[in-house]
Amino acid sequence: MAKRSSLFIRIVEGKNLPAKDITGSSDPYCIVKVDNEPIIRTATVWKTLCPFWGEEYQVHLPPTFHSVAFYVMDEDALSRDDVIGKVCLTRDTLATQPKGFSGWAHLTEVDPDEEVQGEIHLRLEVVPGTRACRLRCSVLEARDLAPKDRNGASDPFVRVRYNGRTQETSIVKKSRYPRWNETFEFELEEGAAEALCVEAWDWDLVSRNDFLGKVVFNVQRLRAAQQEEGWFQLQPDQSKSQREEGNLGSLQLEVRLRDEMVLPSGCYQPLVQLLCREVKLGTQSPGQLILLIEETTSTECRQDVATTLLKLFLGQGLAKDFLDLLFQLELGRTSEANTLFRSNSLASKSMESFLKVAGMRYLHGVLGPIIDRVFEEKKYVELDPSKVEVKDVGCSGLHRPQTEAEVLEQSAQTLRAHLGALLSSLSRSVRACPAVVRATFRQLFRRVRERFPSAQDENVPFIAVTSFLCLRFISPAIMAPKLFHLRERHADARTSRTLLLLAKAVQNVGNMDTPASRAKEAWMEPLQPTVRQGVAQLKDFITKLVDIQEKEELDLQRALSLQAPPVKEGPLFIHRTKGKGPLMSSSFKKLHFSLTTEALSFAKTPSSKKSTLIKLAHIRAAEKVEEKSFGSSHVMQVIYTDDAGRSQTAYLQCKCVNELNQWLSALRKVSINNTGLLGSYHPGVFRGDKWSCCHQRDKTDLGCDKTRSRVTLQEWNDPLDHDLEAQLIYRHLLGVEATLREKHRQLSAGPEAGPVLPGPGGAPEDPLAQLLQVLQDLREAHRSSPAGSPPLEPSRVLELQT
Secondary structure: OEEEEEEEEEEEEEEOOOOOOOOOOOOEEEEEEEOOEEEEEOOOOOOOOOOEEEEEEEEEEOOOOOEEEEEEEEOOOOOOOEEEEEEEEEHHHHHOOOOOEEEEEEOEOOOHHHOOOOEEEEEEEEEOOOOOOEEEEEEEEEEOOOOOOOOOOOOEEEEEEEOOEEEEOOOOOOOOOOEEEEEEEEEOOOOOOOOEEEEEEEOOOOOOOEEEEEEEEOHHHHHHHOEEEEEEEOEOOOOOOOOOOOOOOEEEEEEEEEEEEEOOHHHHHHHHHHHHHHHHHHHHOOOOHHHHHHHOOOHHHHHHHHHHHHHHHHHOOOHHHHHHHHHHHHHHOOOOHHHOOOOOOHHHHHHHHHHHHHHHHHHHHHHHHHHHHHHHHOOOOOOOHHHOOOOEEOOOOOOEEOOHHHHHHHHHHHHHHHHHHHHHHHHOOOOOOOHHHHHHHHHHHHHHHHHOOOHHHOOHHHHHHHHHHHHHHHHHHHHOHHHHOOOOOOOOHHHHHHHHHHHHHHHHHHOOOOHHHHHHOHHHHHHHHHHHHHHHHHHHHHHHHOOOOHHHHHHHHHHHHHOOOOOEEEEEEEEEOOOOOOOOHHHOEEEEEEEOOOEEEEEOOOOOOOEEEEEHHHEEEEEEOOHHHHOOOOEEEEEEEOOOOOEEEEEEEOOOHHHHHHHHHHHHHHOOOOOOOOOEEOOOOEEOOEEOOOOOOOOOOOOOEEOOOOOEEOOOOOOOOHHHHHHHHHHHHHHOHHHHHHHHHHHHHOOOOOOOOEOHHHOEOOHHHHHHHHHHHHHHHHHHOOOOOOOOOOOOOEEEOO
16 A cells, blocks of 8 residues: 655746846746755746746655745846746645645745755754753754755754754755764753754855754653654744735646555456446446446546546556447437537547557657757748738848748748648558557547448548547647657747647648638638648548558557567766766766666667666666766766676766656656665765765765655656556546436436346446445545545635735
């Protein structure tokens, strides 16, 4: 049994931000920190005070995290980035509203005395004295203190205050992981209500000392306990009067915390087996549990339920059968062909999730080169005459205004070239499409053709396929390539317009160039020849795509299972420590790395022969490295054992904070079940005769900071977690249990209802009755667990109002 926490984060937009540049504008981006650890950086939106990001993330965390903070920054090319303001949400606040925060929040000014982080290790004792009891405070060590100096470290000391007396530790120079092991004693007075205050400070020779955080203890409680020892989180100084919020603007956020107590796999087997049996029986099932789940799922949570069910059945090898059942249910209630799969039904949402989970790598192969070309060319493209901007053209001294007709013709040529390249890439990609995706589209094509067999509906099966492939997968990826991991940054205004026009053209092709689609925007007419040709290409592609037999599907899946597809790959800079010499950032060498479920390998180029650097089973930790260690940021370390069993460390540098966290996430996920994972590590390097982080001289020292193996970012290619998916389905069904019981009562009381016969083992054969029994059994299992039963879904969302 394990408790798992995750944060769903959507950073929507900002408004009324202050101008930080001399141009009267700003270049804002967001940094998301969990307990002051940067985990996410949004793209920069240039030259605006009302930026739109629309970026979504899901972060898996240990249940012990304390807060999540959103910092809005202004990017500067020549100087340090400016801090505009922040929004901070504590874990306790989020836990009281399981559906989360949604709305606008005012940005507050960043106070250095509130920007504290880290923990301090203390041992507190009440010991007998000659006249009265004495309070003994042992200051042992601290970890992950805030870096206050330019060298990326601090010079920390601790000040202990009680009953008017103050004592201080020695100063540890240039360390965020100091060890003191110093003890102080104070005389306890009977009835004294004074608190014991332990403060951490950064010593500065010239300027005033910087506050690093504090911990306050109730002495009466200590007297009763006699002794207390542990790691305590440093808290900000809140003794100052609260400053009024300035005009720093607002940030629109959606943040939701999800805590799940996941039971052992055996507890979920009855639920999983029952749902799988329903899918295998399809429309012949007497209970129609999948239909009942769809009917009782609100629009608000339909996407989450669809994704969870899809992953559950994907892990059971039944994704195609599950989607086929949903296709049949939707076709059964659709009378007009032009409304097919146009609503946000469970079938539509499940198919969207399926394509992202199973087809994202395929999408990158088909669409990636075209998107890259659009970004690199940065051409001005416009087809709408009302929006054309006429600009000067020609060489120096020979400028002349470019006519509107020339702009429109050049734009049409550019879009025709991009659309033609995309359709050609798609036509050649039949064999590259995953077998399970092809087989699912085959089932969709057949079901729609059976439902609409007339000659006038000849295009309906093709449109059914393109409604998912083009309208819900390729077109959204064209319009927002960053959200589909096709680009690292958002497009600028000019490139965004080109992408939007290209997406419209793809939608027209996907709609089979119907008169209705042409009538919407008559100014798209210059693309019609390419669109008509594209329709023929697309129909030919779909015909080949769905022409996959069962044997070919199995052969393709078997061939894929024999390969070790990369979990993540890309260029990194490597440095491996050797000897005791100084480690310089110039020692890093650029190589192409590839992480699979077997090993972390490298090569000189993506096409070169790979050499294994680290076997997956040998990884013991993947963690960040202090910036001061190499004088460079975004460096991570992979601690592993070599073939001789000796501990080794590989240092790898990434180009940005997002890439760093993505690599750390990937390494942690693939090694999470390794034996011998470390609980602590050194965030510095062993230089000369000591560790740069804590100054300890023992190279084999266990470490001065805790590892963060459970902190990961959710990605589309994450390994499936069968128990978690089953727990999420259970939680959803628990929320609609009353509706299911009422439905069962109505069915049982109906005129056609007969006696419910017991099945094997005494369980009822009625699937709905079985489901209700399974829910009751799982509820009892949760109640008997140490954490108790999970909370039900609340009925509302807490709004943050301006």
